[in-house]
Amino acid sequence: MVSGENVLAIYGLGAYYLEDVTDGFLTKEVACVGWGKADAPALHSMLAHIKIGDIIYLKSHPAGLGLTIKAVGIVVHDQVLSTDLGECVKMKWIWVGVKELGKIKDKYNVRNNTMYEEHNPVIQKTVVDLLLSMCSK
Numbered sequence: 762m763v764s765g766e767n768v769l770a771i772y773g774l775g776a777y778y779l780e781d782v783t784d785g786f787l788t789k790e791v792a793c794v795g796w797g798k799a800d801a802p803a804l805h806s807m808l809a810h811i812k813i814g815d816i817i818y819l820k821s822h823p824a825g826l827g828l829t830i831k832a833v834g835i836v837v838h839d840q841v842l843s844t845d846l847g848e849c850v851k852m853k854w855i856w857v858g859v860k861e862l863g864k865i866k867d868k869y870n871v872r873n874n875t876m877y878e879e880h881n882p883v884i885q886k887t888v889v890d891l892l893l894s895m896c897s898k
Contacts, residue, residue: 771816771879771888772807773872776831782846783819783831787857791842791849792817792834794876798848804876805841811850813839818879818888822872827864828884832857833891856891 776783778795786792794804811817819832838851862884871877879885 769812769814769816771818771885772811773820773877773879774817775821775875776819777821781821785846786819786852787832787854789844789846789849790852790854791844791846792819792836792852793844793847793849795847796875801875805848807876807878808841808848808850811836811839813837815839816888816892817850817852818891820872824873828862828872830860830862830888830891833888835892855895858891860887860891862887 772792774792776786782795794801794808796804798805813836815836817834817836818830821829821831823829832854833856834852834854836850837853841848841850843849865872865881865884867881869881879888
């Protein structure tokens, strides 16, 4: 791969502030970082690097229960905008539901984080399969 080449990415994003805000993300068609820039500069930097066509899945990862996917969508506008939910990118949410994957047995220990790029090929395939499952409907 050539350095600087545009490659689409898959991101996991939590939607829990003091309460679950998944419905707000879905209704407003956004994916957001709820932390302020001063508190979470790395998350805001990652948000700024998200591109049109990237895939985001909304997730939860409660301790002891593992990974649950709650929605999958495609970034349709990557200019970061401010909303009452935080700094956001515009989304087209395509799949919404509950897909429990449980505990993932890999050494990629970021799934409790607010946002991360997903590199596990099994989870990537699951996310893409959920997205494509809606194409035949």
